[in-house]
Amino acid sequence: MxxxxxxxxxxxxxxxxxxxxxxxxxxxxxxxxxxxxxxxxxxxxxxxxxxxxxxxxxxxxxxxxxxxxxxxxxxxxxxxxxxxxxxxxxxxxxxxITLVVAGDPSAGRVYGHPHALGEAGHVLEEVAPGAERVATASTSAAAAEAARSGGLCVCSRRAAEAHGLPVVRVLEPGVGNMxxxxxxxxxWRDNPRGAERTSLVAAMPDTPGALYHWLEPFARRGVNLKMIYSRPSPSKPWNYIFYVDLEGSRLDERVAAAVEEAARRSLFLRVLGSYPVRRL
Structure with missing residues (x-):
């Protein structure tokens, strides 16, 4: 394709x-x-x-x-x-992400990814009150199922058009709900030259203040962190690894110095990549 x-x-x-x-x-x-x-x-x-x-x-x-x-x-x-x-x-x-409700409101069922069904809940009560909600793996799968079996779906406009489904309503995001x-x-390679974001994954010692100690090199050098998120460690129950997004490239001196110092304070640290970000 x-x-x-x-x-x-x-x-x-x-x-x-x-x-x-x-x-x-x-x-x-x-x-x-x-x-x-x-x-x-x-x-x-x-x-x-x-x-x-x-x-x-x-x-x-x-x-x-x-x-x-x-x-x-x-x-x-x-x-x-x-x-x-x-x-x-x-x-x-x-x-x-702009979702639409598409298909046949009279069929009595609506297909969608669980998150999409939740977001469209108030609209679905207006256009198909009492309709059965059927969860699908994705919004595009919902469109395919609505086209095959009849009913409504919550999907992208593109998916609705691809399956010949009429758009019943466009979900307009509210304030604070963009x-x-x-x-x-x-x-196999990142793109560090001119990159605006760098991502890391790291594990810290399970000791008081370890995360604070780990973050300090970035704060001291004025490196802005855009995201920090923990996930369970696959190798040790009730321990966690941290994913961090920061502004700048790993080639920037401030970023490189902060990452190097943080690595010395980590059980492990890997740079996942520095890369450009496109906004649509």
Missing amino acids: RGHAGGAGAIVPGARLRVAFLGPENSFTHEAAESLFGDAELVPADTITRVFRMVEGLEVDYGVVPVENSLEGPVGETLDNLARSMLHIAYAVEMK NYTRFIAVG
Whole structure:
């Protein structure tokens, strides 16, 4: 499958590349992959872990997966794969997520990813009161099921159009409810020159003040942290590893010095990559 965005709009010349993305087709991750890689050959995968394995196995050049949503927070499966893989974050794209309710309101059921069904709850009560809610693995899968079985779905406008479903309502985000998702492209190299963000994964000693002690080199040098998030350690119950996003490139002197000092205060630390961020 070739991307539809065209090489001119992409930030990576893609005509000779193969890029895996979390599918199915017409998903938001599909759109993110097109925005980054334009005319690359885009290959859908059914899980985030499968995307990582395809890149590691040299089946594709890059893999595109969601990493964080502004309403739901980080994507655990992506973070876990970043920690155990030797791949790097090469690019990122932040995309505004606009959902629609599409299909036949009279069928008595509505399909959608659980998060999408929750976000659309008040609208669904207006357009299809009492309709059965049926959870699907993704918004694009919801559109496919509504087209096949009849009913409504909560999906992207693109997915609705691809399956010939009429749009019943566009979900307009309210104040404080803006829905954005950040996607990353993983590969064997990052892109540190001119990068605006660097991601790390690290573990600290289980001692009082360890996290405060670890963060101090960044504060002292004025390096701004954009995200810090903990996940359970896969090797030791009730211990945690930390994912950190910071402003700047690993080639910046202040960033490099802070990371080097933090590494000396860590049980382990790995730079996941420095990379540009595209905003749509």
